[in-house]
Amino acid sequence: xxxxxxxxxxxxxxxxxxxxxxxxxxxxxxxxxxxxxxxxxxxxxxxxxxxxxxxxxxxxxxxxxxxxxxxxxxxxxxxxxxxxxxxxxxxxxxxxxxxxxxxxxxxxxxxxxxxxxxxxxxxxxxxxxxxxxxxxxxxxxxxxxxxxxxxxxxxxxxxxxxxxxxxxxxxxxxxxxxxxxxxxxxxxxxxxxxxxxxxxxxxxxxxxxxxxxxxxxxxxxxxxxxxxxxxxxxxxxxxxxxxxxxxxxxxxxxxxxxxxxxxxxxxxxxxxxxxxxxxxxxxxxxxxxxxxxxxxxxxxxxxxxxxxxxxxxxxxxxxxxxxxxxxxxxxxxxxxxxxxxxxxxxxxxxxxxxxxxxxxxxxxxxxxxxxxxxxxxxxxxxxxxxxxxxxxxxxxxxxxxxxxxxxxxxxxxxxxxxxxxxxxxxxxxxxxxxx
Amino acid sequence: xxxxxxxxxxxxxxxxxxxxxxxxxxxxxxxxxxxxxxxxxxxxxxxxxxxxxxxxxxxxxxxxxxxxx
Numbered sequence: 382x383x384x385x386x387x388x389x390x391x392x393x394x395x396x397x398x399x400x401x402x403x404x405x406x407x408x409x410x411x412x413x414x415x416x417x418x419x420x421x422x423x424x425x426x427x428x429x430x431x432x433x434x435x436x437x438x439x440x441x442x443x444x445x446x447x448x449x450x451x452x453x454x455x456x457x458x459x460x461x462x463x464x465x466x467x468x469x470x471x472x473x474x475x476x477x478x479x480x481x482x483x484x485x486x487x488x489x490x491x492x493x494x495x496x497x498x499x500x501x502x503x504x505x506x507x508x509x510x511x512x513x514x515x516x517x518x519x520x521x522x523x524x525x526x527x528x529x530x531x532x533x534x535x536x537x538x539x540x541x542x543x544x545x546x547x548x549x550x551x552x553x554x555x556x557x558x559x560x561x562x563x564x565x566x567x568x569x570x571x572x573x574x575x576x577x578x579x580x581x582x583x584x585x586x587x588x589x590x591x592x593x594x595x596x597x598x599x600x601x602x603x604x605x606x607x608x609x610x611x612x613x614x615x616x617x618x619x620x621x622x623x624x625x626x627x628x629x630x631x632x633x634x635x636x637x638x639x640x641x642x643x644x645x646x647x648x649x650x651x652x653x654x655x656x657x658x659x660x661x662x663x664x665x666x667x668x669x670x671x672x673x674x675x676x677x678x679x680x681x682x683x684x685x686x687x688x689x690x691x692x693x694x695x696x697x698x699x700x701x702x703x704x705x706x707x708x709x710x711x712x713x714x715x716x717x718x719x720x721x722x723x724x725x726x727x728x729x730x731x732x733x734x735x736x737x738x739x740x741x742x743x744x745x746x747x748x749x750x751x752x753x754x755x756x757x758x759x760x761x762x763x764x765x766x767x768x769x770x771x772x773x774x775x776x777x778x779x780x781x782x783x784x785x786x787x788x789x790x791x792x793x794x795x796x797x798x799x800x801x802x803x804x805x806x807x808x809x810x811x812x813x814x815x816x
Numbered sequence: 817x818x819x820x821x822x823x824x825x826x827x828x829x830x831x832x833x834x835x836x837x838x839x840x841x842x843x844x845x846x847x848x849x850x851x852x853x854x855x856x857x858x859x860x861x862x863x864x865x866x867x868x869x870x871x872x873x874x875x876x877x878x879x880x881x882x883x884x885x
Contacts, residue, residue, distance in 0.1 A: 628860060728871035735874045792867045799864065 443749040445542075447742045451669040452558075454506030454580040455483045456492060460664050464488050467583060469508060471501060473573040476518070483508070483577075485521060493529055497522040501573075502546055502555065504529050506580075509555040510573045511546060516553045524548050529555075581676065584668040588655040625650055625794065633798040634805070642801050645687065649680065650794040657737060657786035661779065671789075672738030674730065681730035684797045689722075692804040729796055736789050740782040747774040822880040829880070833873030840865045 457465040466484030473479075479499045486494025486503035494503030500518035501508050528547045545552040559575040599615050611619050630639040630646055656670045670676050698704060700718040702711055750771045755764025844862035848855045 628856065632857075632860065728868075728875065731874045732867065732871055735877070788863070792863060795860065795864060796867060 441749070441752040443746055443753065446749060447745040449505050450667065450745050451672060451738055451741045452507065453669075453673060454492065455503060455508045455575075455577055456486075456488050456506055457580045457583055457666055458488075458492060458506070459666055464492075465583075467580065468578050469501070470576040470578070471499075471508065471510075471573055472576065473510065475572075476500075489526060493526075495524065495526055495528075497524050497546070497548070502528075504544055504546070504555060507558045508575060508577065509544065509558065510571070511553045512556055512572050513553045515551065516546075516548060522548070580666060580668055581670045581673055584659055584666070584670050585656065585676075588659050588670075589652070592651055592655055621650075622647065629791075629795050629798045633795070633802040635802065638805060642687075642798070646794050646798055649684075649797055650790050653680070653733065653793050654786060654790035657790060658783075660737065660741070661782055661786060663779075667741070669738060669741050672734050672736075672741055674734045677730040677734040680733070680793070681726040684729060684800060685726040688800045688804045691801065693807055695806060695808050696804045725796075725800060729793065733789055733793055736785055740778070740785055744775055744778050744782070747771050747778060750774070826877045826880040829873050829876030832876075833869055836869035836873075837866050840869060 455467055455469060457467060459465075466482045469479070469481050469483050471479045479501065481498060483494075483503065485496060485498045487496050488503060488506075489495050492503070492506035497511070497517065498521055500512075500516060501510050502524065503509075524546060530545045530547065530552065532543050532545060534543050544555040546555055547553075556571040556573065559571050559573055595614055595618070599618050602611075602613070602615050610616075625647055626639075626643065630643050634642055653671055656668075656676075659665075660668050660670060660672070700722065701715050703714045703718070706714065748771050751764055751767035754767030754770070755761065840862055844858050847858050851858075
């Protein structure tokens with residue numbers, strides 16, 4: 382038994398080294414490597430006729446690495462060995478639509494593209510646009526292997542990290558990623574719109590297809606053998622199904638009305654659970670779909686609209702003119718209730734995204750210990766100590782995340798059920814009936 | 817400087833949430849010990865309340881992240 386644990390430990394240790402080998406080989410290293418890499422850069426720059434002031438060896442930045450790994454991407458990388466190109470659908474108001482495959486970027490180390498296409502470049506897995514004059518806006522352009530640099534700039538009193546791409550000896554500013562997450566992860570709508578089928582979208586489609594497949598199979602086995610004890614996938618899903626019905630739907634919505642909302646609750650539960658667990662699979666892209674504020678925003682909006690479109694008279698009465706309390710408190714309470722109307726979906730959105738993203742960040746930070754202790758790869762003893770510390774911590778965190786995946790899916794469902802229940806509840810006593 | 821202050825703020829928010837969730841969990845365990853037959857209901861309410869407390873904490877933490885960024 383002890384022996385087996387040791388073997389599992391060793392396997393994980395090897396896997397982690399593989400997973401971060403990319404980080405290891407480019408960011409940090411012995412002087413020998415620095416020389417070779419600067420030689421490569423030199424030869425690159427000579428090709429383009431430029432001076433070699435480009436630095437490859439940057440100190441390890443745990444926060445930036447974590448943010449990069451939890452963000453959405455335009456290429457699906459599995460262990461940096463397999464890179465699945467995804468379709469790019471980009472729209473710029475001044476330029477029109479551009480549709481091509483992200484395979485054209487020829488993704489390399491750090492998920493940086495070696496080619497620019499129609500004025501778009503791939504940097505750290507996501508697409509950026511170059512709007513400055515002089516950068517080619519048509520067709521494929523070779524920009525080389527280490528073409529990207531970062532600079533810190535002051536913007537409205539804050540320090541902002543801006544990326545630059547080097548082409549023909551001149552540096553061009555990259556527009557930030559175009560995302561809807563309110564700029565929290567360095568996004569916001571910039572000079573272009575990104576409608577691409579990204580890594581997160583692909584994961585969502587995969588998980589949805591998988592869920593449809595297992596539920597079709599389960600439904601079929603119920604039809605074929607209605608009077609037999611469940612087995613296989615059926616036996617796994619039936620308790621969860623009954624749990625959602627008996628512990629979530631019926632107590633919160635009511636025995637006579639729950640059937641209308643039960644499919645919604647089950648869909649939310651299995652969709653969130655499936656994506657939470659999908660993101661936990663090590664070395665399989667580790668997509669952070671439910672940890673993405675945009676995805677949870679859509680889920681929360683769905684719940685918000687369903688709750689408010691199904692709201693009965695009593696529900697609106699309790700928001701705008703709470704019965705059975707003194708009149709002078711009523712407007713005050715109405716203000717609070719109207720705020721609550723929007724805070725409810727807001728917390729729904731933030732709770733799920735925060736918990737899942739925090740779990741991913743914690744795992745990435747623990748793995749980052751290897752590079753912090755190892756002094757970005759220059760101190761081997763420190764690296765070994767870091768690895769020995771990082772593996773048990775990571776395994777522990779992954780076990781916790783497994784529980785969190787279930788709890789967050791359950792909490793999202795139970796809160797959705799309680800909001801729906803509050804909206805459709807009908808009081809059987811007449812209003813203002815002092816009792 | 818703002819980054820450091822924001823980090824301190826996030827830490828302070830977590831103290832409050834920790835106390836809150838600890839109380840919810842502790843009282844729920846007491847309640848289940850007193851009335852084991854109601855364990856299912858108590859657990860559901862406990863998770864719901866913990867989620868509300870956590871929601872307040874998450875808003876504080878996200879606010880501090882925005883301030884830091």
